Amino acid sequence: MTALIIEDELPSARRLERLLNGFDIQVLGNLTSIKASISWFQNNQQTDILFLDIQLADGLCFEILEIINISSKIIFTTAFPKYSIKAFDFDGISYLLKPINEEKLKLAIEKAKQLHQKDKSYEQLKKALQDFETEVYKTSFTVKVGNKIKIIAADDVELFYSFENATFLKSKEGNYIINQSLTSLESDLNPKFFFRVNRTFIVHINAIKDIISYTNSRLKLVLETYNDQEIIVSRERVKKFKNWID
Known part of the structure; x- marks a missing residue:
């Protein structure tokens, strides 16, 4: 099997590649941005599996999906556990939380092989992530000053x-x-x-x-x-x- 990694944190990408090599999966590329990813898809044959970081330095990964018709089985990756609570609560999506666990990686690969991914699933995920920003980021912090609480x-x-x-x-x-x-x-x-x-x-x-x-x-x-x-x-x-x- 072949894989492509789109991940802007190079240590995470290198670790994932090492893990995939242990599963006899050949990694054909490590990409770090939306722009580079779109260019790669326009000039290369798609891989069996795509590991796609949700939040890249130049935007959310859905910009890639809007331009490129992805045939690879997609495994989304994210460093934000709160994404998983809301954004992945439906069928058709395989995902991993970073740092990636080897056993969970194996399970995600098996799940990705079995999924019949649909555009509707990506649209649901995209909407959930857009809603995420307004719902869960903290807007204030409480600190203790003597015997008082300050906001x-x-x-x-x-x-x-x-x-x-x-x-x-x-x-x-x-x-x-x-x-x-x-x-x-x-x-x-x-x-x-x-x-x-x-x-x-x-x-x-x-x-x-x-x-x-x-x-x-x-x-x-x-x-x-x-x-x-x-x-x-x-x-x-x-x-x-x-x-x-x-």
């Missing part, structure tokens, strides 16, 4: 960061400890406005004052008020970051 709007957050095994929310008014890890926060934050630049920081797009070239093809961010530590966009995230701010 901070998501738009007023400059960044989230980890320090000494704690997670902090930084607004113009101050720093506050919150009871969530950065990893769990990622699925609660609207990716149009928040971006995880490295393992320590998630920044709000409106808080970025300057972007400066840094060593080893990285970028340094200067924010409106936060200056406790340097904020460096990790090398593997620079391309996705540039697409995000466009």
Whole structure:
């Protein structure tokens, strides 16, 4: 069997390819964007299975499906568990949550072989994902200040960061400890406005004052008020970051 991977996180794509090689599935390509994917389909024969990341750096994967008539069996992948609760609650779709588990990958491949996928299923999924943005991203956060509870709007957050095994929310008014890890926060934050630049920081797009070239093809961010530590966009995230701010 042959497969194509469309995934903009290169470590995830490489890991998936290694797993597929273990199932004797030949990966014919690793693509990272909608534009590159459309070009590939226009110039190559389709594979038996397509692994399709839902949220790519330049948009949702459905832009590909609207232009290309896909004959491959599709296995959708997503890093957001909340997508699965609503978006996949109907027949005709095979999907995997990242990081991908080897046993679940095997089951998804078997399911994909048996599915008779229909355009209606994709339309349902697309609508569910469009609704997702307005329904589940957090618009405010509660923090404890002494014996009081303070509500901070998501738009007023400059960044989230980890320090000494704690997670902090930084607004113009101050720093506050919150009871969530950065990893769990990622699925609660609207990716149009928040971006995880490295393992320590998630920044709000409106808080970025300057972007400066840094060593080893990285970028340094200067924010409106936060200056406790340097904020460096990790090398593997620079391309996705540039697409995000466009």
